Amino acid sequence: MGSTVPNWPPVSGEYIAGDPESQAAVITLASELDKERLTQHCALVGSMKTENIGIEKVVANIVSNTNIRYLLVCGAEVHGHLSGDAVMAMHRSGIDEEGRIIEAKGAIPYITNIDIDTINIWRSQVEVIDLIKVEDMDRIVQALDDLAPTDEFEGEPLLISFGGASETVEEGITVMSPELVSLEARIRTIESDVKDLGKVQKIMSGMYSGMFQGFVIGxxxxxxxxxLRRLI
Incomplete structure (x- = not known):
C-alpha cells in the first residue's frame, strides 16, 4: 500500500474522493458524469474546466497520493480552454521555463503554482489514459477495470503549497485566481512581443547602418x- 498526505486529498475542487488506495484517478472534463459510480473504481473523480488552475489541482491531489498510477481523462472537451488537450500535452512534453504547457492549444495553458520538478514527478507517477470525448459510462468503467495492477510510486507523497502575491484562499490552500493567471499570461505575451520587437529593431538598425556605409563607400x-578620369 502506498501513502498519502494527511487529510487527503489536500486541495479542494469539483470532485468526489473514493478509495485512497485505488490506483486510478478520473477527470471528466466538461461532462457531468455519474461520479458516485466512478468512485467505486477509482481514488478520485471530478471535472476539470481550466487548463491552468484546474490542472494544478489535479496534479496536487495526485502527487500527494503515491497509490495513484493512472489518470483517465474522459468526457467532453472544454471549449476554448481545451483542458483535456492541455493535460495530455503536459504529460507528454511538460512545461517550459515560463510555465507554459508545451504544445498545449488552449487559451491560457500556464502553470504558475507548481514547479517543473513537481510536474515531472507527476509525469513519472501516472500513465494517462486518453478517453477524451467519451461519455459512455460502461466504457469508462470497463477501462478502469482493465487497468493492470501496478506497484505504488516510489518516493514520498508531496504536499503542494500554492503561493503568490494576489491570491484567493480556499480552505487553507492559497490559489491564484483565473483572472490573475490570465493577466500573467498576457504580460508574458507582451514581454515576448517586446523582445521580438527589440530583435527586429536591431536587425533594422544593422540594415540602415549597412546601407549608410554602402552609400559612403559608393x-x-x-x-x-x-x-582618375580628369587625370587621364
Missing part, C-alpha cells in the same frame, strides 16, 4: 573615378 569610389 560615394568615395565615384569621386575617385571622377578624379
Amino acid at each position: 560615394f568615395v569610389i565615384t569621386v575617385i573615378l571622377l578624379l
Whole structure:
C-alpha cells in the first residue's frame, strides 16, 4: 500500500474522493458524469474546466497520493480552454521555463503554482489514459477495470503549497485566481512581443547602418573615378 498526505486529498475542487488506495484517478472534463459510480473504481473523480488552475489541482491531489498510477481523462472537451488537450500535452512534453504547457492549444495553458520538478514527478507517477470525448459510462468503467495492477510510486507523497502575491484562499490552500493567471499570461505575451520587437529593431538598425556605409563607400569610389578620369 502506498501513502498519502494527511487529510487527503489536500486541495479542494469539483470532485468526489473514493478509495485512497485505488490506483486510478478520473477527470471528466466538461461532462457531468455519474461520479458516485466512478468512485467505486477509482481514488478520485471530478471535472476539470481550466487548463491552468484546474490542472494544478489535479496534479496536487495526485502527487500527494503515491497509490495513484493512472489518470483517465474522459468526457467532453472544454471549449476554448481545451483542458483535456492541455493535460495530455503536459504529460507528454511538460512545461517550459515560463510555465507554459508545451504544445498545449488552449487559451491560457500556464502553470504558475507548481514547479517543473513537481510536474515531472507527476509525469513519472501516472500513465494517462486518453478517453477524451467519451461519455459512455460502461466504457469508462470497463477501462478502469482493465487497468493492470501496478506497484505504488516510489518516493514520498508531496504536499503542494500554492503561493503568490494576489491570491484567493480556499480552505487553507492559497490559489491564484483565473483572472490573475490570465493577466500573467498576457504580460508574458507582451514581454515576448517586446523582445521580438527589440530583435527586429536591431536587425533594422544593422540594415540602415549597412546601407549608410554602402552609400559612403559608393560615394568615395565615384569621386575617385571622377578624379582618375580628369587625370587621364
